[in-house]
Amino acid sequence: MTESAVFAAGAVVWRMVGQKLHILVIHRTKYADLTLPKGKVDPGETLAETAVREVYEETGLHVVLGAPVGISKYRLPSRKQKIVHYWCAEATEAAVRESHFVPNKEVAGLEWVSVKRAKETLSYPVDREILTNFEKLIREGALQTFPIIVLRHAKALPRAEWTGTDADRPLTTRGAKQARQIVGPLRAFGVRRIVSSPAVRCLSTVEPLATELGRETHPEPLLSQDAFEAGTADVRTVIGKRVRSRKAVVLCSHRPVIPTIFREISLATGTVEGRYLRDAAELAPGAFSVVHVSATNPGSGIVSIETYESHA
Structure with missing residues (x-):
C-alpha cells in the first residue's frame, strides 16, 4: 500500500427472498447517497477483515466472504486515489434475524433490492460496475x-x-x-x-x-x-x-x-x-x-x- 492511495473494502451482500435474489444497499446519512457497504482499512487489518468488519458496523450483519467481485478506483476530494476491494457475501437468515441495526449518524437505512433495481438507483458508476461483475458470477453459477x-x-x-x-x-x-x-x-x-x-x-x-x-x-x-x-x-x-x-x-x-x-x-x-x-x-x-x-x-x-x- 502506498501513501498516495486510500484502501478500503466492502461486499455485495445478498440473500434469497423466496425465489428472488436481493442485495443490500445502504442509505448514508452524511452524503445522502445510496451505495454498497464498505469502509477504510484499519491499521494491521487485511482487506478481507476490513470487508467483514465494515459490513457488520454498517448493517449489523455477520457475514463471511465468498468470491471477490472486483476493485473500484476513484479520486477523493483530496486528490488521493481510493481503491476499494469487494467480495460477495451471503446474508443467512440467521444473520438477518440477529442483526440489531438501527439508523445512526453514518447509515440512515438499509434496503434489500433486486440487482436490476440497485443498478438503477446506486449513486455511483463504480458501484454499478461491481454489480456487473456480481451478475457474471450469477450467470456462471458461482455465487455460492x-x-x-x-x-x-x-x-x-x-x-x-x-x-x-x-x-x-x-x-x-x-x-x-x-x-x-x-x-x-x-x-x-x-x-x-x-x-x-x-x-x-x-x-x-x-x-x-x-x-x-x-x-x-x-x-x-x-x-x-x-x-x-x-x-x-x-x-x-x-x-x-x-x-x-x-x-x-x-x-x-x-x-x-x-x-x-x-x-x-x-x-x-x-x-x-x-x-x-x-x-x-x-x-x-x-x-x-x-x-x-x-x-x-x-x-x-x-x-x-x-x-x-x-x-x-
Missing part, C-alpha cells in the same frame, strides 16, 4: 462458493539449528506471531474445518485459529512432508474428500507438498492448469491462498484464487 484455503506453516526453526526429528521442529518467535496474525483473515472466509500435517510446526500454526473457533484440528499424515519425501503422501484422497464436503476448510502443509495440493484441486474441480496455480502455490511461511470453488457445481472449475502474505 466454498473456500479451500491452502496454508504454508509459519516460520520454523531451521533444520541446522534443531537436533530432534524434523517433524518436531517448533516455530520461531516470528512464526508464533504469524500464527496469531492469520486468525482474523482466515475467519473472514468462514473456516469450519482445520486439517493439518501432524508436524509440530503445522499444528502450532493453526492452533490459535482452532482456539479462536473452538474447533479441533484434524491431523492428516497424508499431507506431511515425511510422507511426501517417503513417497507415501496421498494428497488426492484428502482433496477429493474436501471438495465433496463443500465446506470451508484450511489445509496446513509444507512447501514441497503445496504444489501437489494445487494440482489435485485443479483435477478435482476440472480446472485447466496454468501459471496462476503455480503462483498461488509459491507461498512464503505463514502465507495462504484462498481457492473459491462453486458449491453448486464444484466440477465447473475454480472460480477465483486470492493470496495473502504474512507481514509478521
